[in-house]
Amino acid sequence: MNSPFTSYKDTIQAGDLVLIWISRDNIKPITITPNENFNTRYGIFPHNDIIGKPYGSQIATKTSNNKFGFIHILQPTPELWTLSLPHRTQIVYTFDASYILGRLDCGPTTRVLEAGTGSASLSHSFARSVGKLFTYEFHQVRYEQALQEFKEHGLIATNEKNVNNSTNSSRVVITHRDVCKNGFQINPLEDTTSLNEQSLPSLNLNADCVFLDLPAPWEAIHHLDAPGVLNNHEQVNICCFSPCIEQVDKTIEALEKYGWTDIEMVEIQGKQFESRRQMVRKLDDALERLRDLKRRKQEGAERRKRLNEKLASNGIATTSTSTSTKEIDVEKRPYTSKIEFNPFGKGFRIKEGDPNYQWKQVSKIESEIKSHTSYLTFAHKIFPEYNIRDEQLVTNLITEATNKLNTLGEKISKRGIKKQQQQRRDEKVESKKENTVAVQEQND
Numbered sequence: 297m298n299s300p301f302t303s304y305k306d307t308i309q310a311g312d313l314v315l316i317w318i319s320r321d322n323i324k325p326i327t328i329t330p331n332e333n334f335n336t337r338y339g340i341f342p343h344n345d346i347i348g349k350p351y352g353s354q355i356a357t358k359t360s361n362n363k364f365g366f367i368h369i370l371q372p373t374p375e376l377w378t379l380s381l382p383h384r385t386q387i388v389y390t391f392d393a394s395y396i397l398g399r400l401d402c403g404p405t406t407r408v409l410e411a412g413t414g415s416a417s418l419s420h421s422f423a424r425s426v427g428k429l430f431t432y433e434f435h436q437v438r439y440e441q442a443l444q445e446f447k448e449h450g451l452i453a454t455n456e457k458n459v460n461n462s463t464n465s466s467r468v469v470i471t472h473r474d475v476c477k478n479g480f481q482i483n484p485l486e487d488t489t490s491l492n493e494q495s496l497p498s499l500n501l502n503a504d505c506v507f508l509d510l511p512a513p514w515e516a517i518h519h520l521d522a523p524g525v526l527n528n529h530e531q532v533n534i535c536c537f538s539p540c541i542e543q544v545d546k547t548i549e550a551l552e553k554y555g556w557t558d559i560e561m562v563e564i565q566g567k568q569f570e571s572r573r574q575m576v577r578k579l580d581d582a583l584e585r586l587r588d589l590k591r592r593k594q595e596g597a598e599r600r601k602r603l604n605e606k607l608a609s610n611g612i613a614t615t616s617t618s619t620s621t622k623e624i625d626v627e628k629r630p631y632t633s634k635i636e637f638n639p640f641g642k643g644f645r646i647k648e649g650d651p652n653y654q655w656k657q658v659s660k661i662e663s664e665i666k667s668h669t670s671y672l673t674f675a676h677k678i679f680p681e682y683n684i685r686d687e688q689l690v691t692n693l694i695t696e697a698t699n700k701l702n703t704l705g706e707k708i709s710k711r712g713i714k715k716q717q718q719q720r721r722d723e724k725v726e727s728k729k730e731n732t733v734a735v736q737e738q739n740d
């Protein structure tokens with residue numbers, strides 16, 4: 297099953313879902329359709345001009361005022377999708393997503409449980425990296441929108457029932473469910489749009505990790521112990537995403553109660569620091585600035601007064617707001633020296649770092665970087681079957697390995713001795729030959 301989120305291609309074709317990069321904070325998803333146009337305030341872009349171009353291309357169009365407007369056509373990735381998706385809820389941003397996937401030890405064969413789906417921002421990151429994602433959403437409309445999106449993005453096969461049997465090629469299985477009430481089990485014949493699944497047997501989800509972004513994750517944690525939900529042959533990792541520390545407290549309590557260990561809480565604060573130099577301004581500069589402001593205010597008031605008097609004497613009634621700039625220009629404006637340095641910007645401009653002035657190093661934080669300020673609570677569960685060490689088996693394995701090593705060592709040393717003996721024999725033969733030649737030369 298092909299999805300632009302899980303495989304790459306070079307050329308844009310009709311029917312492709314593409315992301316149009318208009319500006320840093322304006323990325324629009326569209327499906328390329330022959331003879332349609334993409335309209336922006338920078339101009340009209342016919343889809344036909346985009347078809348056949350390589351992904352990443354810049355497309356230009358001439359605007360009505362004879363200028364050019366540009367867009368870039370990008371292939372969807374979970375990171376770009378996070379920046380462009382229709383928000384139905386708060387979402388998990390890339391900074392958190394990458395950390396979560398790393399800590400949950402996600403790989404191509406990992407099976408993940410996620411609740412709730414929400415705007416499916418994190419679901420797309422999981423879908424790209426893992427083998428199977430089981431995601432749950434109890435809100436009817438959000439569930440339907442997410443299901444539609446997964447189908448359009450090639451993450452759920454449209455011709456199959458959305459169940460986890462061996463022939464199902466879908467990366468994602470979405471279930472309409474309140475996981476706090478009804479848990480995570482799915483029956484094998486379930487069409488996930490149905491809520492009537494209670495009486496049927498559950499299939500083995502065998503999840504290797506769990507991600508809970510719910511208002512009350514502690515109410516869902518005990519359902520993870522139902523048969524077939526977790527992969528009980530290995531260590532299972534969990535991450536709960538909660539904005540309040542009180543939620544973290546309750547989650548930790550539930551995790552401890554249900555046998556989760558190594559509990560750790562992390563908060564990601566993505567920030568980019570920009571290093572700058574800022575001019576050091578003295579108190580005298582600030583005082584001079586205040587005096588300057590006062591002086592200007594006074595001069596302005598006097599000027600307006602004189603102008604009004606002048607107009608009144610000419611028989612023209614006016615207010616200060618209706619006075620035109622041209623009329624004011626008649627009056628001489630107070631002189632501001634452009635060649636003298638004024639630390640507040642009215643004089644000539646100073647380049648940052650000019651050695652004639654004093655500077656201090658400062659750092660500025662870029663405010664636009666998006667990382668959610670939720671707390672991430674990680675833990676894992678180790679199943680006894682996996683954790684018990686069979687001492688006899690370990691001893692046998694060690695003995696077997698030692699024996700093999702000894703045998704190998706003996707063989708190597710025997711071969712070494714044989715090689716040395718052969719070398720000595722070869723040397724003797726060689727020196728005999730040399731002696732015979734020397735005797736012959738003497739005789740000659």
Ligand SMILES: C[S@@+](CC[C@H](N)C(=O)[O-])C[C@H]1O[C@@H](n2cnc3c(N)ncnc32)[C@H](O)[C@@H]1O
Nearest residue numbers: 385388412414415416417418434435474475476
């Ligand atoms: C904050 S959103 C999840 C956002 C998602 N992680 C993302 O990156 O887009 C939380 C979602 O959980 C759903 N939800 C809340 N309680 C639930 C429950 N008990 N069972 C299933 N879904 C639930 C809500 O409807 C909401 O859509």
